[in-house]
Amino acid sequence: MPPVLQLRGITKRFPGVLANDHIDLELEEGQVLALLGENGAGKSTLMNILYGLYHPDEGEIYIRGEKVSIHGPSDAIRLGIGMVHQHFMLVPVLTVTENVMLGMESIRNGMVLDRTKASKRIREISDQYGLEVDPEATVEDLPVGIQQRVEIIKLLYRNADILILDEPTAVLTPQEVTGLIRVVRSLVAQGKSVVFISHKLKEVLELSDRIVVLRRGRSVGSTTPEESDERSLASMMVGRDVILEVPKGPAHPGDVVLDVQDLVVKGDQEKVAVSGISFQVRGGEIVGAAGVQGNGQTELVEAITGLRPVESGRVMIGGHDVTNASPRAITEFGTAHVPEDRQRDGLVLSYSVAHNVILNTYYVPPFARGPLMQETAVARQADQLIAQFDVRTPSPQTPVANLSGGNQQKVIVARELSRPVQLTLASQPTRGLDVGSIEYIHAQLVKKRDEGAAVLVVSAELDEVMALADRILVMYEGRIMGTLDATEATRERLGLLMAGVATA
């Protein structure tokens, strides 16, 4: 019997990026296939191709041995392929039944919605696979884990037999994850096939029948849970093709600058994202926070910088208690912050370079005198920073929207690192940048350290953390799994910690 799903040589290029590079994949009936890889490894692109959202530049797709071409989600659904997106596509104010039938409504008497029929079918599906979903409930009242099951019911209602789950555990609590695993088991037991996208090693090992690891758009290996363990998967996932080297001397740690005690912070969905973290960063050292994204790093940095409320615990900067202080107060205590999302948080894209380099100092001399902006001083500052930080821009008056990503980031780095600060926080400082910009920004961070500032770098890229940091702390599910000295940190040890294995 041919496999349910077979991909051959799928290649997808975005301008400048090779998102998928000749990927082969096979899914047998009743199997769970895990697609494992870091963010940006090409997992989602591949699945979006399968779901008809993107078209591959090369390669073929076979369903039960027949070659198919998928031009859109409706094609995919017709072929029995269904996808649960990371962000649910549910209408919160509608009931489960309404959500499930939406787009495929049962009708009676020519025009009246047949809710009874639909909800009966939903109940059957729910019972058959042990989903325990009440068809009459309103979606917004349901916990996230149940909402996810509603998404699964939507697919089953449309008779999908290949189910793609895109990072399904990212939004779930550990208990909900257990429930999901049970559901997936029950699905495959009754003949459905599942593709499970994840970067969490434990779940992948627990749930899947086969594992395909993607890295930088390529399939780097196919294995089974029996013949692999977290260690081997981690090293496959992280890879070792590029080794970044940052020229730097030994650190000379001084006084404690950033002191975080028992910090608890909630994420966007009222879920605890940082659960009781304590650590210190000293002047003159770079601490790298490693970890798979979504393990509380974003919330940690936002809480330190005053952008997110602290539930409990304490943040001290230079001996001052800045817990729940305003972002401005924290900036004025001598904190620089290179934000994770540079376009959304760090820049006003329609503003000129000059007006962006004073974004958080616009109100102090020399850029302002009383309520008045001092454009000459602003222009002088812009000229100086453009030269000093090598920002490639036609003029200081050019809107930053017209600059490349690397130069946009340099504008932020110039703004943040040119100030005399005692603490520098940098989140994903080099994400998506070219090698030249990466090296430059790394050098600037090291320089800041050598000037005596405390530097905390948050990055999902292990290479970056290893190259930059003097000390590395690894975050996992809102906690610090371990702290390693840069000299004793190996990729394998870090990989294990990142995967939540404490005994590294």
Add this chain to the structure above:
Amino acid sequence: MDRKTAAESNVKAPERALGDEADRVRGRLPRGRRRTRGRLRSLVIPFLAIVTALIIGALVIVFTDETVYAAFGDGVGRGVARASSVITRAYGAFFSGALGNPVRIITALFSGQGTQIRRAIYPLTETIRISTPYIFAGLAVALGFQGGLFNIGAEGQYFVAGLVTVFVGYAVTGLPGIIHLPLALLAGAVGGGIWGAIPGLLKAKTGAHEVINTIMMNYIAFRLAEFMLDANGPMARGDGRPVSPEIQPSAYLPQFFPNQIEIRVNTGFLLALAVAVLVWWLLYKTTLGYEIRTVGANPRAARYAGMSVARTVVITMALSGALAGLSASTDILGVLHFMPNAFSSGYGFDAIALALLGKSHPFGVVLASLLFGALRAGAQNMQGIAQVPVDLTSIVQGLIIVFIAAPEIIRKLYRLRQPVASDELVTVRGWGGA
């Protein structure tokens, strides 16, 4: 999908930057001249929008003129001749009503006779008079746009400010003009400012959308004015008419031609120009203006930069309301000298058009206001001489907004090239935005 566009823009951006770099190396136009050319180009769409709207207006006039149909009955040539004479007559009256007759102005100037000169420039003075409240109201909406807020409440703020101004104008007596006039103006600004700040506060505190709340505040203001100025209302004159008492002469805005009552243009216009400069200065030269524009352009970045988004929203709405309030104050202190019950002017709603037309820039708003003032003044004359209803102006104004808001139509019509992205119109995010 997002991922794709992100990937694309990452790549496009350096190319663009490179292109600019290359331009600089090749030494094309110097930066200054390029910028002027860019500014000129940004005027093309508004200009064509106005022209197109006027052309459609002309077509409306022709198609609703029976004499044209009658003439076409006598032959096509006759018909065309009649149609063009109808348009010439109507638009002739329109332009001379808006700007005056140039020949007459020149002869009058050469004659040196005061009466003649005043008669000749009368249309121009009317245009300026009408544009005065427009400038204030337009600035009010434009300031809101700059701060990312849609102030549909200018009309209501105008009413409340009118009530407050007129009250200070007639109830406060015995003050010298130098104190009374500024006091009355200030009262209007404060009244309008408070009326605008309330929806701002609601937005800052509860996130309630300012579009809904400013509309609701409009209704409250309309009914409040109706109640206060009802024939028996608390602010009525007391002679059975639904109007307020006359204000004290000490609160009058000085006229340019105090002996010529028919020329109604007054120093309110100078005040309007001064306030436009002030708003420009506030927006582009002060830290508060920088905060307002940052909150308008990217509230997340504003928060990151340590600005208080809530405070800025309240301030922006209060300032916007104050500007709308001054619109009423100048109208009452400069022209009407009392407040009638039926005060509806539509200024507050036209102001949205003005802000759009002026691309939310204070000087653009001044130009747009002069245009709308001219449209109104010209239409009066057109109705008097050519019997074309004044309401043609609303049609033309409506069309201008449509064309400015949907420049694609104009571009298609005149086969213009696509613009650079930064030419985008400044309005509000969220609601109804793409």
Add this chain to the structure above:
Amino acid sequence: MTLIRTSAKAQRRARTLGIVFLVFAVAIVLLFVPGANAGQTTTFGFNEARGQAFVIPDLVFPTQAGLYLMATLVAFAGAYQLAHGFKRQNVVLGIVAGVSVLAFLTWAARGQSMNLTGMLKSSLLRAIPIILAALSGIMCERCGIVNIGIEGMMLMGAFMAALIGSVAGSVWVGTLGAMLGGALMSGLLAVLAIKYKVNQVVAGTAINILATGVTSYFSSRYLQKYQALNTPPTFAAIPLPGLSRIPIIGPALFDHTLLVYLTFILVIVIQLMLFYTRWGLRTRAVGEHPTPLV
């Protein structure tokens, strides 16, 4: 944690409501009672001229005493709300609002008589255009459109109804004309918002100005000149047999024109369409969250 927070919120709301009730009671005493002289009475009539099944005697009562009674009632509601809290707060709020309106009417009709049935009837008549416009607003809001231009659409509808109704001499053709006029304007809104990506609020504003201009221009050009173009026939009232003879609600609800009955039906039809048809489900889904319908 969240539970505590919501109940704190609810408590605050309950307290506010109680205070509001008390304020209403005080307002009745302060605003209305001083206006009435000691001996004055208020008369409420309930009978319409046309034949009704039986006659209800007029309600005559001393104005001041009535007002005090109403104020006491409202004050009691406030006190109870503060002390214990009503279970069905919104119902009580409705009753308090109703009593307050009644107090206002009692004050307004002091020393004279007022026909409540007639007032109900004309209230309903005046509410009809608002109801219809609100139905339009509901449909727009449900599918996620901010329609500022309803005013302009109504203007255009009114203009077309007058013009086409007069020309055709038929109320029905006139009604169709009105619908056409409104649809024309909303079509324009759709084109601007969808094809040209104009901000919906801006497009709605443009439509209001445009509709004002077009209707007043054409009406002063034609309708005022040729009065014949502005004399549309009007719907005649059709008292529903039997129902219209019920006292009070008969004349108030069942002695109206077809358009009024049609409005009643439309309210129900739109409710059914929105919540019981495929179109309604999809409309609501799109309005809340456009992505699920891929």
